[in-house]
Amino acid sequence: MIGGDAAGMSAASQARRLRGPDELEIVAFERGHFTSFSACGIPYWVGGDVDERDQLIARTPEEHRARDIDLRMRTEVTEIDVAGGRVRARDVDSGDESWTSYDKLVIATGARPIRPDMPGVDAPGVHGVQTLDDGQALIDSLTRTRGRRAVVVGAGYIGVEMAEALIKRGYEVTVVNRGSEPMSTLDPDMGRLVHEAMEGMGITMVDDAEVTKVHTGEDGRVRAVATEDAEYPADVVILGIGVRPETALAKAAGLPLGAHAGLLTDLSMRVRGHENIWAGGDCVEVLDLVSGQERHIALGTHANKHGQVIGTNVGGGYATFPGVVGTAVSKVCDLEIARTGLREKDARRAGLQFETVTIESTSRAGYYPNASPMTVKMLAERRTGRLLGVQIVGREGAGKRVDIAAVALTAGMTVEQMTALDLGYAPPFSPVWDPVLVAARKASTAVRQGS
Amino acid sequence: MIGGDAAGMSAASQARRLRGPDELEIVAFERGHFTSFSACGIPYWVGGDVDERDQLIARTPEEHRARDIDLRMRTEVTEIDVAGGRVRARDVDSGDESWTSYDKLVIATGARPIRPDMPGVDAPGVHGVQTLDDGQALIDSLTRTRGRRAVVVGAGYIGVEMAEALIKRGYEVTVVNRGSEPMSTLDPDMGRLVHEAMEGMGITMVDDAEVTKVHTGEDGRVRAVATEDAEYPADVVILGIGVRPETALAKAAGLPLGAHAGLLTDLSMRVRGHENIWAGGDCVEVLDLVSGQERHIALGTHANKHGQVIGTNVGGGYATFPGVVGTAVSKVCDLEIARTGLREKDARRAGLQFETVTIESTSRAGYYPNASPMTVKMLAERRTGRLLGVQIVGREGAGKRVDIAAVALTAGMTVEQMTALDLGYAPPFSPVWDPVLVAARKASTAVRQGS
Numbered sequence: 001m002i003g004g005d006a007a008g009m010s011a012a013s014q015a016r017r018l019r020g021p022d023e024l025e026i027v028a029f030e031r032g033h034f035t036s037f038s039a040c041g042i043p044y045w046v047g048g049d050v051d052e053r054d055q056l057i058a059r060t061p062e063e064h065r066a067r068d069i070d071l072r073m074r075t076e077v078t079e080i081d082v083a084g085g086r087v088r089a090r091d092v093d094s095g096d097e098s099w100t101s102y103d104k105l106v107i108a109t110g111a112r113p114i115r116p117d118m119p120g121v122d123a124p125g126v127h128g129v130q131t132l133d134d135g136q137a138l139i140d141s142l143t144r145t146r147g148r149r150a151v152v153v154g155a156g157y158i159g160v161e162m163a164e165a166l167i168k169r170g171y172e173v174t175v176v177n178r179g180s181e182p183m184s185t186l187d188p189d190m191g192r193l194v195h196e197a198m199e200g201m202g203i204t205m206v207d208d209a210e211v212t213k214v215h216t217g218e219d220g221r222v223r224a225v226a227t228e229d230a231e232y233p234a235d236v237v238i239l240g241i242g243v244r245p246e247t248a249l250a251k252a253a254g255l256p257l258g259a260h261a262g263l264l265t266d267l268s269m270r271v272r273g274h275e276n277i278w279a280g281g282d283c284v285e286v287l288d289l290v291s292g293q294e295r296h297i298a299l300g301t302h303a304n305k306h307g308q309v310i311g312t313n314v315g316g317g318y319a320t321f322p323g324v325v326g327t328a329v330s331k332v333c334d335l336e337i338a339r340t341g342l343r344e345k346d347a348r349r350a351g352l353q354f355e356t357v358t359i360e361s362t363s364r365a366g367y368y369p370n371a372s373p374m375t376v377k378m379l380a381e382r383r384t385g386r387l388l389g390v391q392i393v394g395r396e397g398a399g400k401r402v403d404i405a406a407v408a409l410t411a412g413m414t415v416e417q418m419t420a421l422d423l424g425y426a427p428p429f430s431p432v433w434d435p436v437l438v439a440a441r442k443a444s445t446a447v448r449q450g451s
Numbered sequence: 452m453i454g455g456d457a458a459g460m461s462a463a464s465q466a467r468r469l470r471g472p473d474e475l476e477i478v479a480f481e482r483g484h485f486t487s488f489s490a491c492g493i494p495y496w497v498g499g500d501v502d503e504r505d506q507l508i509a510r511t512p513e514e515h516r517a518r519d520i521d522l523r524m525r526t527e528v529t530e531i532d533v534a535g536g537r538v539r540a541r542d543v544d545s546g547d548e549s550w551t552s553y554d555k556l557v558i559a560t561g562a563r564p565i566r567p568d569m570p571g572v573d574a575p576g577v578h579g580v581q582t583l584d585d586g587q588a589l590i591d592s593l594t595r596t597r598g599r600r601a602v603v604v605g606a607g608y609i610g611v612e613m614a615e616a617l618i619k620r621g622y623e624v625t626v627v628n629r630g631s632e633p634m635s636t637l638d639p640d641m642g643r644l645v646h647e648a649m650e651g652m653g654i655t656m657v658d659d660a661e662v663t664k665v666h667t668g669e670d671g672r673v674r675a676v677a678t679e680d681a682e683y684p685a686d687v688v689i690l691g692i693g694v695r696p697e698t699a700l701a702k703a704a705g706l707p708l709g710a711h712a713g714l715l716t717d718l719s720m721r722v723r724g725h726e727n728i729w730a731g732g733d734c735v736e737v738l739d740l741v742s743g744q745e746r747h748i749a750l751g752t753h754a755n756k757h758g759q760v761i762g763t764n765v766g767g768g769y770a771t772f773p774g775v776v777g778t779a780v781s782k783v784c785d786l787e788i789a790r791t792g793l794r795e796k797d798a799r800r801a802g803l804q805f806e807t808v809t810i811e812s813t814s815r816a817g818y819y820p821n822a823s824p825m826t827v828k829m830l831a832e833r834r835t836g837r838l839l840g841v842q843i844v845g846r847e848g849a850g851k852r853v854d855i856a857a858v859a860l861t862a863g864m865t866v867e868q869m870t871a872l873d874l875g876y877a878p879p880f881s882p883v884w885d886p887v888l889v890a891a892r893k894a895s896t897a898v899r900q901g902s
Contacts, residue, residue, distance in 0.1 A: 006883070041818055041878050055818035157877075300883050301876035308870075308892075322871050329875030338875055367492055367506035400848070400881070403855050403874045410872060411862030419759075420773050421861060423854045424780030424789055425752035426608075427492050430851070432457075432751050441759075 004030025007281025008108030010307020018315030031076035047165030080253035111243035111282035120214030125222035147235025155182030158240035260296035280306025287323030336399035341389030353382035355446040361435035363397030365427035385414035455481025458732025459559030461758020469766030482527035498616030531704035562694035562733035571665025576673035598686025606633030609691035711747035731757025738774030787850035792840030804833035812886035814848030816878035836865035
């Protein structure tokens with residue numbers, strides 16, 4: 001196993017469940033200090049919702065070793081010799097290198113954050129938030145710094161979650177974003193709702209702006225970030241621009257990569273064309289079941305599923321990962337943001353004709369306390385009425401409603417079929433027509449009238 | 452339209468949307484004082500979560516009339532003359548009767564609460580909670596009464612919701628229940644969790660007990676209820692035993708009723724064998740898509756869907772209501788209770804071989820604040836692995852997760868297919884494996900091992 005995080009160690013654990021140490025020797029290489037940690041939890045640790053780093057560690061190296069996994073920490077695999085069936089690994093501290101042979105190989109090298117190539121990006125006070133070490137460095141930096149101005153570069157999931165974390169720590173937060181609206185995984189009209197809500201929380205939103213330089217003070221620490229047009233004072237800067245698959249090793253070994261630089265696998269997470277090599281987690285591309293195209297989505301829940309599937313197959317069973325529909329949910333303070341399936345531009349790119357509807361509803365019966373507004377946007381294919389995608393922006397109770405659409409997408413339902421879905425109803429949980437059904441009704445009407 | 456509540460008036464409104472008054476004359480008869488009200492909201496009005504009765508009225512008689520619906524309030528239909536295409540209606544106040552002819556008839560007569568035939572059941576202080584008048588009478592009674600002891604008869608949805616309402620009003624609440632556990636729509640093992648949680652709220656739970664008598668004081672008002680074995684002092688008694696379809700009128704007219712005394716319809720909600728008569732809401736039986744059998748489920752969300760479908764068909768369009776999977780969600784204080792599909796006894800009755808699994812998980816990532824425990828039970832058909840049912844008992848965030856299973860049931864998914872569902876994940880919303888997926892994984896393993 002190359003990589004000791006979600007995908008790699010899930011695979012190791014599952015394989016071990018199926019095959020004892022007499023039947024299967026498992027060696028896992030991890031170049032960092034931690035195994036099986038929740039990177040998704042870092043914003044909540046920084047924001048103070050989670051007290052201690054160790055709460056984010058699902059399983060420690062010792063726990064893995066207690067299950068007869070030969071886990072080699074701080075050991076980086078530097079070469080895969082596919083023909084020879086072996087990997088070369090280097091002890092990060094000593095620099096010693098050695099070869100280890102394998103019958104079966106699992107690549108779970110994850111992703112690495114995109115770090116813009118600009119002056120000052122390596123200055124103290126500029127932080128990424130991918131690893132627990134990153135998180136600790138940021139928390140230390142925030143504790144040391146007296147200033148209270150933070151700039152978040154990027155307005156995707158990490159960007160908005162870090163904006164919340166910094167708000168909770170009492171910072172004045174500016175989010176600088178290259179796109180026309182935050183959350184480019186939504187259509188711009190839905191991103192606009194996020195923009196407005198974040199401004200309502202006192203966050204300064206700068207759209208259509210690329211950070212080109214980090215200015216440092218006399219002490220060498222960040223003091224501002226600059227775009228082409230403006231300068232934003234900053235005592236701390238968070239980079240949340242996104243990640244790329246960490247596949248240099250796989251590429252050098254001649255393994256197949258896709259258009260997004262992720263490893264390409266088959267249904268059982270086997271690397272294409274390689275009988276005894278599997279790959280999963282943030283380093284692979286996954287099939288989008290709605291568009292039929294490969295995508296790169298770095299998300300812990302997929303990594304865990306991949307690991308489970310790989311471990312079953314490595315352990316001699318059979319399991320598959322059919323693909324994704326692109327579901328994601330996030331929040332900034334009390335704003336919940338969710339999406340699944342195709343955006344308008346994805347649908348256009350896929351050559352689909354479609355109808356788009358947007359509705360306003362509430363999370364509970366209108367008369368019930370704390371019924372909060374939500375906006376649901378739905379895309380349906382024009383002639384067939386097939387559901388293509390859903391986006392939701394609202395408050396408490398809005399986000400996880402996207403699961404209804406995620407299952408419907410997986411099942412290939414039409415929006416008309418969705419109008420009859422038997423969803424849970426009681427006044428504290430939903431209006432008598434669930435907001436997703438209200439959207440489905442409107443989409444169904446649009447499809448009928450449009451066809 | 453016979454009946455001016457959810458099904459009837461939804462049908463009237465939808466038909467009017469499709470056909471103007473020049474094309475379609477719509478007459479609606481309602482024997483009560485209100486139209487289109489939320490009976491499901493009454494417990495929250497009694498409990499004080501909803502301030503005023505009128506908040507529960509979605510649309511008043513005046514609003515319906517403004518849409519050119521000839522709504523005749525306090526007018527009870529006493530006979531349907533199917534052969535003659537006419538109904539006889541009586542003015543409840545004056546007693547005057549007259550015939551009205553129809554080209555198309557919609558029966559939406561609802562359900563009536565089961566009122567046990569026992570001494571004292573009509574005494575002051577004994578209340579049903581089906582109509583707004585019932586709710587007002589109860590609130591008046593609670594306001595007048597000095598005593599603080601309440602007995603709720605029945606531990607289904609209405610029973611547990613009324614228990615919450617009375618707790619909120621500061622009553623000592625006893626729930627007397629005929630079944631072995633509360634919530635007989637769950638399997639007893641899951642009902643047990645509800646029992647324990649309700650006891651934890653200070654509610655006295657009396658299972659396996661049938662109320663046989665209401666004792667009254669010298670003032671004629673209720674003072675206690677008696678079972679075979681015991682007596683429970685009561686200053687107020689709520690009857691929440693369930694409802695039966697209100698189909699005496701339909702039966703007298705020779706229309707087809709099912710085993711549960713509900714009207715039988717086809718896919719378009721037409722009464723079977725009658726080209727120009729539709730029926731919907733609490734007075735009909737619906738097809739259970741999982742068992743293939745007819746059931747009677749009184750639920751506002753179904754009634755609204757029926758009305759929508761009927762209105763479309765009456766208005767000259769075409770719409771269908773395929774059936775239900777039996778989804779329901781409820782809460783008692785902070786306990787959320789949800790179910791969909793078949794219970795063990797339903798599956799046995801349907802002659803199915805099945806596996807049952809139960810898992811414990813949490814509503815959010817374990818390290819995230821307010822991650823609350825939940826129990827998920829899942830039934831899967833033995834050889835096919837087809838999902839048969841899900842029951843959930845937990846706290847905030849538990850209940851609406853049942854929608855995932857409701858959609859999967861509708862789509863006929865297997866539990867193995869469910870393990871790959873792309874559900875929304877982020878630490879504030881879910882563990883990395885959503886509890887429903889954890890159950891699906893365990894069920895999938897059980898199916899593999901069992902087959």
